Amino acid sequence: MKGKNDDIGADKRLEMYRLQVEIRDCEKRAYDLFLQNLVKGTSHLSLGQEAIAAGVASAMQPGDLSFCTYRGHAHTLARGVPMEKVLGELMQRDNGLMRGKGGSMHLTSIEHGVMGSYAIIGAHLPIACGAAWRAQYLGKTDVSVCFFGDGTTNIGAFHEALNFAVIWKLPVIFVCENNLYMEYTPISEVTAVPHPAGDRAAAYGLDRIVIDGNDADVVYRTMQAAFTRARAGEGPSLVECLTYRHSGHSRADPAKYRPAGELEEWLKRDPVKIYRARLAEFGIAEAAIAAIEQESRRKLDLATEACKAAPMPPVELLTTDVYADGGWAWRN
Amino acid sequence: MKGKNDDIGADKRLEMYRLQVEIRDCEKRAYDLFLQNLVKGTSHLSLGQEAIAAGVASAMQPGDLSFCTYRGHAHTLARGVPMEKVLGELMQRDNGLMRGKGGSMHLTSIEHGVMGSYAIIGAHLPIACGAAWRAQYLGKTDVSVCFFGDGTTNIGAFHEALNFAVIWKLPVIFVCENNLYMEYTPISEVTAVPHPAGDRAAAYGLDRIVIDGNDADVVYRTMQAAFTRARAGEGPSLVECLTYRHSGHSRADPAKYRPAGELEEWLKRDPVKIYRARLAEFGIAEAAIAAIEQESRRKLDLATEACKAAPMPPVELLTTDVYADGGWAWRN
Amino acid sequence: MAELTYRDAVARGIAQEMERDERVVFLGEDVAKAGGVFKATVGLYERFGPLRVRDTPISEQAILGAAMGAAMTGLRPIAEIMFADFAAVCFDYIANEFPKLRYMTNGQLGCPLVVRTGNGGGARFGAQHSQSIENWTMMIPGLKVVAPSSPLDVVGLMAAAVRDDNPVIFHEHKSLYAMKGEVPDGEIVDSLGTAKILRPGKDATILALAMMVPRALEAAEALAAQHGIDCEVIDVRSLVPLDTQTILTSVVKTGRLFTVEENPRLCGWGAEIASIAADEVFWDLDGPIVRITTPHIPLPAADHLEDLAIPNAARIAERVSRVMNGSQR
Amino acid sequence: MAELTYRDAVARGIAQEMERDERVVFLGEDVAKAGGVFKATVGLYERFGPLRVRDTPISEQAILGAAMGAAMTGLRPIAEIMFADFAAVCFDYIANEFPKLRYMTNGQLGCPLVVRTGNGGGARFGAQHSQSIENWTMMIPGLKVVAPSSPLDVVGLMAAAVRDDNPVIFHEHKSLYAMKGEVPDGEIVDSLGTAKILRPGKDATILALAMMVPRALEAAEALAAQHGIDCEVIDVRSLVPLDTQTILTSVVKTGRLFTVEENPRLCGWGAEIASIAADEVFWDLDGPIVRITTPHIPLPAADHLEDLAIPNAARIAERVSRVMNGSQR
C-alpha cells in the first residue's frame, strides 16, 4: 500500500488533497465572513468532515449525481463548483449559485451534478432513489449519491428510502456522515444501536459498512466498490463514515455540549493533516503539496473579493421561477 | 407439554378457544351482514388470524392497553367488548361502540382498554409509545400492545416508533401480524428482507422473534415473556406472528391475486381447527368444547338481533365531541 | 364517442399519456397488478408493463420522493396516494419539496409530476378516509391543483397535468368513480386553469368543485323551477391556476356569489374566492357572499350523518333561496 | 413586573404550568439539555429534570405520536416541532390523529396536548425554514390554534393552551423571540379564543397576527399621522376558536376590513375572516375587504428579497391609504 503506484496513485491523491484543502479553506472563510456579518442566514460547516466529501467525489464520474443536505458546501465544492458560486450564495449575492434565492442550505448546481441540498431531514433520501430509478429506467449508468448525517437515520424517510432502494435495486449510494451529534444531542443518546446506519443495514438486506471517514483513501476505496456494485445493477449501498465536526452545528452554535477533550482527540485525527502526511508517506514532494495549498488560498481570495464586489440579486427575482413558465401567476 | 397441567392449563386454553370461536363467528356474521347490506362502509376481517388476538389478549392483564388497526374487530372482541357493541358499530347503529360515528375502522372501548383503532398505516405505533411512556412516567405497571400488519413495517412511523421505544425503554409490545399481503400485493415483493418485522428487530437492538401466529399457545407464551420483560422495565419487544387471512383485504376484495392452492394450504392450518384439536389432545371433553361453540352462536344471534333492532344514531351526534366541551364551536 | 365511467377515464387519461410519452411512469400502492383499490388503473400494468407501472410498499414518502427525483432528472411520473387523507403522511413532499424546488434552485430544477389522490366523502369510510383536502394543496405556492367532476374532464385534465412542467395535484373524487359520461374518441387534452360555466344564469353565481358540481347543478334546476332564481353554475375545476376571469365576470354579471364546498368550512377554496370577490368586485356585489360547506367537523361514518354533513342539492337550494330572498343567514 | 423576552416568556409559561401540574411533560429535539435551538426552553431541564423534559431523536412522527399517546392516557404533554415547516413531516398527527380522536371515539378519548412551533420568516433561512403555517392548522377541524405577538401573551396563552382539554397548536414567531415586553409577576392565565384590540380606531379595522402585529400598529400610527386615517388594530391571537365577536363588531363600527398576513396569499386566515365578514356583515361594509399578504411564493433567502416579500409597516400603510382613498387596487 505504501508504494507510489498503489491502487489510488499520486494523481488521485493530489486531487483528494486539493479538494480537502479547498473545502477546509473555503469553510473557514465562510466562518470569517459570518463574523464580518457578510454571510446572512444560517450556515453549516463541514470542518473536520472533508475527507468524506473528497473521497466520495473522487470516486464519482461526471454525470453521477449528488444529493446533499444543508451541510452541503463541502459536497458541492467537491464536485467542482467554484468557490465564488458557493460563497456568493452564502452571502446571498447575485453571483451565488442560485443568486441568493436559495441560501446556504440549498446549494444546487445541476451543471456539476449537484442536484440540490435539502434542509428537511431525510427528505432527499427518497428523492435520490427517484433519480436512480430514472437512470435504471432509461438504461443510463449514472449513480446517485445521497449524503446525510447520523441523526437522519432516525427519521421515517430514511427507512422508507432504504427499503425502496433495495427492492427496486436502485443505483443509489447512501453516505451517512456520522459526526456523533445531531444538532446538540449526542447520537448515542437517541439511537437504539451504536452505529446508526451500519447496524441497520441488515434490516434492508445490505452489508454493514462502517468506515473511517477521516481518511480519504478509505472513503475513496469504499465508494469505488459501491459504485461498481451500483453500475453493475446490484443495487444500493449504505456506507457509514465515522467523523467529527470541528465547529458547532450551525453558525449560532458554540458547541458547549461536548465533553472536555473530545474535540482535541478528534483534532489529532484531522483529515487534512492525516492526508498531508499520507502524501508525504507516498513520496509526494512538499513543493507539490505546498503549491496546492497556495493555489487554494489564491483562488479563495479571488472568490472572496468577487463576492464582496458582487451586487445583491435584483428585486425582480422575488417572483421568478415559482412555476415553470418562469413566473408566479396562480391566477389569470 | 401434553399433560393436563402444563404451563398454560385447561382454563386458559378454554378461554383462548372461546375467544377464537367468538371472533370467528362474529367475523363471519359481519360478512353475512355485509352481504345483506347491513354493514355500511368498509370492513376488514381477521378470519384466519384469530389465534393472535386470542393469544395476546389472554396474556394481557386488566389495565393493559390495546392499540389496533382498521383490522381490529378481533382484538377488540378479545379484550371482552361485547359482540353487540362491535357489530352495532359496523352497522353504524346507535348501539355501536362509538354510536356509528367512528365506523368499523376505529373501534374503541376505553372501558376494555381498547384505546382506539387507527386507519392510517403506522400512526398508532408512536401513539402506543406515548401511552407506554405515561405508564413509565407515572410508575404504573400497565403495558401497551400495538397490533399492525406486515405491510406497516415499510412506513416511516414504524421505524421512528421502534427506535423511540427502545431508547426510552418503554413498556410497549409491537405485534406484527404477518399475513403475507399488504392489501393485494405480496409483502415479499415490496420488502427488502424475508421477515419484515423479525429481520429488522436487530436494527433497534431487539431480539428477533418470529413465531407461528396460528397457534394460540405459541402466541400466548411468547407474549407472556414480552409482558414480563416490559413490566420489569426492560423495554419493548417486537413480535412477528406468521398467519394468513382467509378472506380478502376488505369487504370489496375477492382476493384473486392469490396463487392457486395458497388459501387451501393455510386452511389446513386454520387456528380454530388447530386449537380445537389441541384441547382434545389435552383431554378436554368434547362437551366442554361444544358448549363454548353453542354459547358463542347464541350470544352472536342475540347480538345480531339487538343490532338489527337498534336505531340509527340521532342526527344531533353529527356535531358533538369535536371539542372537549362536547360541541363543535370554532368561533364565538 | 363512448360512455365511460370516471374510474375508467382515469385509466384512459393515463394510458393516453403513457402511449404518447415514454417518460411517463406510474407508481403507487396496489396500482399495478391489482389495478388500484378503486380499480381506476386497471389494465395499465398489462399494457405498459412492469417497468412503467409499478407497485410500491406502503411508503408514501418514498413514493412521492421517488417521483420527485425521477421528475427532476427527466421522467414524468404519476404517483398515486390512495386516499387523499394519506397526503398527511407525505406532506413534506407536497408542501416543502415539490413546490419549492424550482424557486430555491433559481430555476435550475423542476418537478413535473402528477399526484393522484382519491379525495372526498360519501363512502361511509369515517373521518380518516373521507376528507376533501383541496385546500391542503391550494394553500401551498408552487403547486397546481385540479379536481375534475366528469369523465371527460378527468381525461383532458389528466393529459394537461401530465404535460405540465409543474407539480400537479390531481384530486379524483371517490364518490364519482362510478359516474358515467360521454367521452369522445381520440386524443383529449384540456387545459389547467380554466373553469367551466355549466349552466348560464343571471341571478346568482354558484361555484362548485368535484362531487359538489352535480349537486349544485341539481340545486340550480330546483331553484329555477321552484323559486324562479336563475343561477349560473360554474365548475371551478382548477384551483391553481385559478380562472378568476371566468369567475369574476360571472359574479359581476349576477351580483351574487355562492360557493359549494365539500371541505370543512375554514380556509377552503371558497374562502379564497370569496375574499377575492370581496376585494376586487366589491362594488358589483348585490348582497352577501355565502359559502355552503361541510361544517367544520371530522366526518362521521354513519351514512345518514355523513349525508347530513356534506352539502346536497336540497341544502344548497334551500340556502341559496333563503339568502336571495334577503334573510341574511 | 419584569421585562422579559418573548423567548424567555416561552420558558416561563411552560415552567408555570409544569410547576402547577405534574402531568405536564415536555419533549422535542435538543430542547432539554441544550435548551432548544432558539433557546426558548433554557433552564427547564435543570429545573424539572430528565423525566419531565426530554430530548428526542429526529423523529417528528414519534414525537407527536408519543405526545398523543401520553395525552390520551392522562398526561398533558407539550411537544416542540422546531421549525413550523417540519409540521409537514408529522402532519398526519396534526391533521388526522389529534383532531379526530375525540370525534371518532364518540368522546371516549381526548387529546389534551400542546404543539409548539417556531413559525414565520425574517431570519433569512430560505424556503424550507421560514414559512408561516397558521393556515395548515386552522383548516383542520378539531384543533385549536394560537399565535401570540408579545411576551405577555406567550405566557398567558401557553398556560391556557396547556390547561385546555383539546390539542392546541401554539405558533411562536421566530423573529419575535428577541422581542421584549413587560410581564407581571405571578401566575398568568389568558384565555383562548380572544382577540385583542390594541389600538382603537374608527375608520378601518386592521387584523394582524404574530409578527404582523407590531407592523400593523406601526402602520396605523403612520396612517393616522400622514393620512388622517384612524385604524383599529386587532391582534387576532387565536385563530381557533376565532373571536368573531370582537372582529365583526369592529368591522361593523369602521365599515372597512384589512388583514395583514405573513402566510402566502391563498387560503390564509385572512381569507377565512374576510369571507365571514363578506357574508355576515356585508351590509355594514363601506368598501372592499383587502388582504395584505406575502405573495403566493416560497420565501427567498436573500435578506432584501425576504423583506420585500413579507408585509411591513410601509407597505401596509401604503396599501391601506390607497384603498381608503378609493383607488381600488
Ligand SMILES: Cc1ncc(C[n+]2csc(CCOP(=O)(O)OP(=O)(O)O)c2C)c(N)n1
Ligand atoms: C425534519 C427535520 N427535523 C429537524 C430538523 C432540524 N435539524 C437540522 S440539522 C439537524 C441535525 C441533523 O443531524 P445529522 O443528521 O446527524 O446531521 P449533521 O447536522 O450532524 O450533519 C436537525 C435536527 C430539520 N431540518 N428537519
Ligand SMILES: Cc1ncc(C[n+]2csc(CCOP(=O)(O)OP(=O)(O)O)c2C)c(N)n1
Ligand atoms: C398511510 C396509509 N397508506 C395506505 C393505506 C391503505 N391501506 C389500508 S390497509 C393497507 C394494507 C396494510 O397491510 P398490512 O400492514 O400488512 O396489514 P393487513 O391489512 O394485512 O392486516 C393499506 C395499504 C393506509 N390506510 N394508510
Ligand SMILES: [Mg+2]
Ligand atoms: Mg450528525
Ligand SMILES: [Mg+2]
Ligand atoms: Mg398484511
